[in-house]
Amino acid sequence: MTKWSTEELDTIGSAEELEITSLRADGSLRRYVPIWVVRVGDDLYVRSWHGRDGAWYRHAVQRGEGRIRARGLERDVTFTAPDNMVDEPIDQAYWSKYGRHGNSYVGPMVSPDAKATTIRLTAR
Numbered sequence: 001m002t003k004w005s006t007e008e009l010d011t012i013g014s015a016e017e018l019e020i021t022s023l024r025a026d027g028s029l030r031r032y033v034p035i036w037v038v039r040v041g042d043d044l045y046v047r048s049w050h051g052r053d054g055a056w057y058r059h060a061v062q063r064g065e066g067r068i069r070a071r072g073l074e075r076d077v078t079f080t081a082p083d084n085m086v087d088e089p090i091d092q093a094y095w096s097k098y099g100r101h102g103n104s105y106v107g108p109m110v111s112p113d114a115k116a117t118t119i120r121l122t123a124r
Contacts, residue, residue, distance in 0.1 A: 004042065004123050011073050012121075013039030018070035020046065022059040022079070029067060030059055036109065037070070037121075038093035044121040045082065045090050051113035060119060068121060076124040087115055 004012075012018060019032035033056040038045050048054035060066055060079045067076050082090075091110040098106050108114055 004044070008073060008075065008123070009039060009042060009044070012037060012044055012068070012070045012075075015070035018046075018068050020056060020060070020066060020068050022056065022066035023063045025063075030056075032069070036094070036098060037068075038090060038097055040086060040089045040093050043082070043086075045086075045093070046119050046121060047090075047094075047109055047114040048117035049108055049114065051111075051117055054117065057117050057119070065124065078122040078124050079119045080122055082118055082120040087118070090118060091115075 015037060017034045018037045019034050021029045021032045024030060035046050035049075035056070048057035050057070052058070064079055065077070066079060067074065069075075094106055094109045098109070
């Protein structure tokens with residue numbers, strides 16, 4: 001497993017959005033999708049606004065590998081399920097970073113449906 005550098009964590013963690021894609025069965029990349037990303041400690045997390053029905057989420061879970069890009073940085077990643085103990089810090093990170101957008105946007109990202117789709121992004 002590869003770790004994120006401090007510079008990568010700062011760049012991706014401070015980005016308003018990142019673009020995410022997963023690998024197809026043939027190894028090619030799917031279309032990039034913009035999503036919100038939060039940093040908690042030395043980890044980066046994403047969630048699906050549409051819960052388990054989100055297409056990017058279903059593909060990410062199915063393949064387990066993909067790529068992200070944010071603020072000029074592009075990196076191959078592994079998608080893993082985090083420990084449930086991080087739900088509260090991730091919720092707080094969403095409110096802290098995106099709270100200015102209001103409850104109609106952040107509320108769904110901290111809902112039980114979205115929490116069930118939390119993915120940790122691990123550098124490869």
